[in-house]
Amino acid sequence: MPQADTQSFRTALIQEEDLSLLEEVSMKTAGVSHLEMCIQCGSCGGSCPPAEEMDHTPRMLFAMLRAGMRDAVLQSNTPWICVSCYHCVVRCPQNVHITDVMYTLKSMAIRAKKYRDATAPEFSETFVDMVEKYGRSFEFGLATRHYLKHAPLRLVGMSTLGLGMLTKGRMSLTPKRIKGMPQLKAILDKAKELELTS
Amino acid sequence: MNDYLFYPGCSMESSAKAYYDSLMEIAEPLGINLKEIEDWNCCGATEYVGINLIPAYSLIARNLALAAKMNNGTKTVVAPCSACYLNLAKADYYMAERPALGEKVNQALEAGGLHYVPGTLDIRHILDVIINDIGLDVLKSKVVKPLKGLRVAPYLGCMVPRPDYYHRWSDPEHPIELEEVLKAIGAEVVDFPRATACCGGHMTQIGPETAYELIRRLISSAEKYKADIMVTVCPMCQMNIDAYQAETNRHFGTHYHMPIVFFTQLIGLALGFPPEKLGFGTEITSTKEALARIGVEVPEAVEEGAPRRKKEEGLPMPPRLLKNVKGKPRNAEEAEQ
Amino acid sequence: MSETFEPVIIGFTCNWCSYRAADLAGTARMKYAPNVRLIRLMCSGRLDPTFVMKALASGADGVLITGCHPGECHYIEQNYKALRRYLLLRRVLKGMGIEPERVKLVWASAAEGMKLAQEINTFVEEIRALGPLGWNRKLAGNGHKVEEPALEVAA
């Protein structure tokens, strides 16, 4: 009887089995995630409009979560492709809060610095920077900073659009700042110290 | 006059100015009194929550706490932007569903001298207010210039009907509310199958090719159903389809021309306001051609748009099921027969 | 007594619904607080207010009354009578200076084992928050025998 090819046999095995992963993700998700209730039916993967761009369907990602594949999960581009359309959420037969789980996975990937493409995380961070600075979003600042860093070439193409938006009064060159910035800052500073633990 | 607390959201001040302007015009005749939440801040869109959970929800909750303090006789917050509406509603819902979250968020709010008890406010979308508080009958009675002959594709997008934790909408995927409003102002509503499909959201910024495909699906579908114009309730949807249409065409080598406006703009027209007061002209994809049809008798609009079943032939179909529809039952006449 | 107060609660159950709910909670191995001791009646309508007084006088810190949901009584409508007596009873307790919250009425069908378990847990916490009643000690201190007064009322 021939021996099993040990090399390929190994690659078929899951190397890391971090069984705390599922609970951690569930804990860090805003509402009650119901993640442990997934029956792997695939209604999420079937619903997802940009599924073809994802390296793993949401369902597969949940299977990987269960298998404790921490690195592979946090490296997946799936959460970053999610467009927050909530089709999967309303169709999920087990009421898993899929979109919110995707948000959790993004924040975990950022903390662990596991994401593979910086475009999306940095866009989010730029957006948040603006909000933390002004209390409101600032589209002009966001767009210029974002494109300068990640798509300088696209900036050229986008400039006509930007110009159009400016001339039609749909974009402002100066940010609006809320009055209660100190209050907001105090709230956010405190919030950053807190984490969901139960 | 119905009183509401108003959360405009950042885009209403910039990219969706047309939405803001038109809403301000029609509010008065429809009897909607909007009182802006004082010194509201950004809801964090879909970005903040992907970075840091407690700050994201604290950011949203500051608005709820401010609104709850306003106390002008109403506890109903109205948001016209889909993402804002969802974020506010979700924060309220999750703070109750997950008491640990509610506690942490309130700890943060206290650093700013604020507090919010989940469930204090009713968070609603402006479309919900128009159809369920004002009512189709009142809306119809105010119409002076029905939009006869204008074929519109009702495009609701994602975040209004979904996830709908408070069960406010008739259906999460095929809701009838926008369609009903558009019919009430005399427009011809096409059976648009992608009414709640995704516009790409923030993907226009971070993964444009993904977004272009989603935009293409929408505009090609609207065109196939012979819509003159798409009508939306969401600033993000409007922005993506309007401003990124040229890029999408460039990407696919197509020549779609599908204007998109806010439903409040069309209500404004039907109520007799001049287009310039309603923000028309600020769109990137021109509405000129489409608008030219309003008030003009369009000859033979019968097209092979929506494949409808013809009566008396073949096998009978079940009647449409309506859940959760407040106000006037839509098929009251059908039901009586 | 520095430990947390463990209340003792008497629970009255209906043979057709809540007693079976308790059976179901057991069969399904649902865990709940051990502070409630159950008595089976044929119907919540059998609940004589004396029983509740007797339980409180004999040292119970609270009394849980359970019955079939309105409209689901095995004896057609006797649970409504239990409801009426319960409301009256709470008024009487209040008049006697006892927190009416020490007596609670809960509907639980035979299928609601989980609900019964949750209601028991909630009630135990509510009574824990109210603290000990110690009516039996007061009665004993007044020179009465612990068991007798309520029995005499009933006889």
Add this chain to the structure above:
Amino acid sequence: MSAESKSSKPKVGVYICHCGTNISHTVDVEQVREWAEKTLGAEGVVIARDYKFMCSSLGQELIEKDIKELGLERVVVAACSPHLHEMTFRGASKRSGLNPYLTELASIREQVSWVHTDKAVATEKAKAVVAGAVRRVIQNEPLEEIRVPIHPDTLVVGGGIAGIQAALEIANAGFKVYLVEREPSIGGHMAQFDKTFPTLDCAACILTPRMFEAGNHPNIELLTWSEVTHVAGYVGNFTVTIKKKPRYVNTDLCTGCGICVEKCPKKVVDDVYEAGLGYRKVVYTPFAQAVPKYPVIDAPNCTYFQKGTCKACEKFCPTNAIDFTQKEEYVTIQVGNIILATGYDLFDARRVSNYGYGRLANVFTSIEFERMSNAAGPTGGNIVLRDGKTQPKTVGIIHCVGSRDKNYNNYCSSICCMQSLKFAHLVRERTGATVYEFYIDMRTPMKAYDEFYQRVLEEGTLFVRGKVAQVTNAARNEREEGKLIIQVEDTLAGKQRRIPVDMVILSIGMEPRHDAKETSHLFGVGCSSDGWFIEKHPKLDPVSTMTEGVMIAGCATGPKDIPASVAQGAAAAARVLNKIMQKEVVLEPIKASINEAQCSGCRICNGLCPFNAILFHEDRMVSEINPALCQGCGTCVAACPAGAISGTGFSNEQILAQIDGLLMDVNLAV
């Protein structure tokens, strides 16, 4: 309670069961035993024993021996719920000459060991429960069971296959059966089907002979187009009122010739038998093999009832059987037992709006497909699209529609996998179309079911494991144009797929009858929050209910296939025959009675009794309880201001003593 039994404490034996380790795992049984013997010795406990399984014959013999040898006068068994073994231990007492009602069961398994975890706390609670039972049992009085004769007739509600089977079993045994059905014909859902899985027998071919037999059986009285409106009484002696809806056809004159149906000028969509896929006349028999053969006039749709003209049926009827003046009629019957076989409703597929039923023409439900594939159905058995003519080239069958989904029904409808496989086979056989099956899990566990799955695999049906996300007509490309696109994650391939098809069949789940709650109240049976009726025991007594004399069969308790429904119909009949053959039924002697000497004649109790069991004697100014009508709820006992009413089995003395016992530890601590 008499004073003498109080003074001379009766001898009590206490028996504590380990129940294997079910109890002893959490309760220190030995400690409870020792405590009972010592501490409760003063209460009259003369012996306390523990045993591995008290309910075993050896355990029971232990009790019997003690009763005889130690002269026990009361027995307490601390074990499981009285609903399980009260009868067992009462039997043991009876065998050794002790009145069975002097035995009490203390539930330390369901109420202690299974629901608590801390052994010390659980042991203390077990002691309290035992003390309660001991104090109570001392107050027990010997009772004699009540025996009442059983009426030999039986009512079967629901004329589907389960009800038909039950009726035939009883009728063939020589007893009378009333079979009530609310539709114009018996047959139920099975009559709508074309083929039955896994054998593919024609449903009509196997059902029609049974229907005919039931319709012509001398012992079966068929009451179709009728509904039960009132039920009174108890096992052995039910009085049932049945509403017979007007047929507007005199069944004594009608020959079932069908001329009226032929001549009726008005057609309406048939939502019941044809599942909305076909039409019927306003005067109609639901289908050709209907039993009984008499038609019914659908009054709300009838032109005569609407406008006062037409009467075509009346004009052409050769026997003058049409009678527009008929009114509904109420009949009252006496029966000893009742079998509920009220069946199920189908899930409304329109609720799953992402599957497009009701919006997209070529999305069909499983029941529509059954009618379509039936040779007697609206398409004559042709499998066609909604246009009524085009044969599909590609068909997608979606499993679990409305089932296993927290948005709709949580449970598995159990028949949909097999039903879907049957559809795949029929589509392949009749059209040669490509068939896709979309499933979450394949569930084919019964006899010859998995073999059928193998056969359908072999026939080339394509299986995709994934819950379908949506069915849409929004095409993305040429290939999808004009088709229904099934969008799904092929979970085994890990990729999203869009599969264009011509026809979609939704395998819709079963739901409880929309009026199941009312039915459950009418007959006094339990109903889960879903709406399914509750069995006395889901495994060991699946056709009985908590209400003696009322049985259940078929889908009324939950989704079932035909073999299971038939088996349950027969099983329920066996239960009923068993009761009938006993000729009398033993009732618990739990009754209230009034001590006339104490009754003040205030009449408070009179209005409280829901069974009208209390009558007032004007002459003597006292109330009296009719033991035959009293059900033993005890409400009057609790209400009597004079304390004149006592209830056997649950007397004030018993309950007050139990309270004392339960709180014994608290008072010892004072």
